[in-house]
Amino acid sequence: MDQVKSRGLVLLGCGKMGSAMLEGWLSDGLPTSSVWVNDPYPSDWLKSLDGLNLNTQIPENPAIVLIAVKPQMMARALPSLKALGNGTTLFLSVAAGTPISAYEGMLGDKTPIIRAMPNTPAAIGRGITAICGNDHAPDAHLSLATALLSAVGQVVRLEGEHQMDAVTAVSGSGPAYVFHLIEALAAAGVRQGLPEALALQLAKATVGGAGALAEAADEDPAQLRVNVTSPGGTTAAALSVLMDETTGFPDLLARAVKAAADRSKELANG
Numbered sequence: 375m376d377q378v379k380s381r382g383l384v385l386l387g388c389g390k391m392g393s394a395m396l397e398g399w400l401s402d403g404l405p406t407s408s409v410w411v412n413d414p415y416p417s418d419w420l421k422s423l424d425g426l427n428l429n430t431q432i433p434e435n436p437a438i439v440l441i442a443v444k445p446q447m448m449a450r451a452l453p454s455l456k457a458l459g460n461g462t463t464l465f466l467s468v469a470a471g472t473p474i475s476a477y478e479g480m481l482g483d484k485t486p487i488i489r490a491m492p493n494t495p496a497a498i499g500r501g502i503t504a505i506c507g508n509d510h511a512p513d514a515h516l517s518l519a520t521a522l523l524s525a526v527g528q529v530v531r532l533e534g535e536h537q538m539d540a541v542t543a544v545s546g547s548g549p550a551y552v553f554h555l556i557e558a559l560a561a562a563g564v565r566q567g568l569p570e571a572l573a574l575q576l577a578k579a580t581v582g583g584a585g586a587l588a589e590a591a592d593e594d595p596a597q598l599r600v601n602v603t604s605p606g607g608t609t610a611a612a613l614s615v616l617m618d619e620t621t622g623f624p625d626l627l628a629r630a631v632k633a634a635a636d637r638s639k640e641l642a643n644g
């Protein structure tokens with residue numbers, strides 16, 4: 375992290391994901407003066423950060439360039455940083471779909487590149503990021519990326535890039551599935567007669583608490599589910615709907631995750 379502080383961190387694109395990560399790094403003690411953001415449409419939050427280098431000349435040899443533009447913008451945005459390719463700057467991309475080979479093509483095939491898939495709970499230090507690198511990103515680079523990303527949550531190293539589409543579909547997009555679960559649970563509570571605000575509070579606390587318990591407990595999620603379920607009781611009645619083989623969660627989530635993974639593969643093909 376000292377390298378990041380002294381040589382600098384450049385963010386190419388700083389929208390929802392870039393900002394979630396930057397928020398985590400700043401609250402972990404990274405000074406704004408070590409950060410350069412290149413984004414034609416900076417948010418009010420970015421503009422409000424004292425000392426941040428916003429849309430100014432980037433350093434000659436930054437430690438890391440974080441690529442956080444949409445995959446569709448990549449071909450337009452990345453060439454501006456070509457001069458840093460084939461050097462010692464590590465390129466860390468969070469873009470869904472875009473394969474390492476595409477960055478090698480745009481920046482030079484000796485460029486250290488790590489592909490990462492984070493998620494938005496990074497904003498509160500509760501993200502999880504999966505990473506994999508090319509041959510020019512040896513252990514030292516993976517350790518640097520791990521140190522940076524650990525400031526915003528857990529980090530896992532993948533066996534290879536072939537796992538990235540599935541990871542994107544599970545944990546990259548996953549927070550949206552959970553937010554939708556909260557919305558749907560609250561709406562169902564309203565249909566049972568609860569006021570909207572109370573239903574939303576109950577749904578958020580239930581999902582947040584259950585998630586925290588699932589992470590903290592020694593028991594696996596299946597056992598934690600059994601612990602809630604009295605034989606012949608209310609939970610069993612609901613689970614008979616949710617665990618139905620054809621209309622329940624397992625098939626629904628399998629189809630949703632497959633749709634996301636398929637889309638990730640499509641993005642890779644341009």
Ligand SMILES: NC(=O)c1ccc[n+]([C@@H]2O[C@H](COP(=O)([O-])OP(=O)(O)OC[C@H]3O[C@@H](n4cnc5c(N)ncnc54)[C@H](O)[C@@H]3O)[C@@H](O)[C@H]2O)c1
Pocket residue numbers: 386387388389390391392412413414415416442443444445447450451468469470471491492493494546547
């Ligand atoms: N949002 C998520 O949950 C999430 C999770 C994992 C990965 N990602 C990946 O993160 C990347 C960004 O997604 P997002 O949700 O933050 O999108 P976003 O639209 O919120 O952010 C993209 C940013 O890029 C900026 N931009 C556009 N053209 C640019 C250019 N030429 N140079 C520099 N910046 C430019 C935009 O102004 C915007 O602020 C995507 O590649 C996405 O696949 C997102």
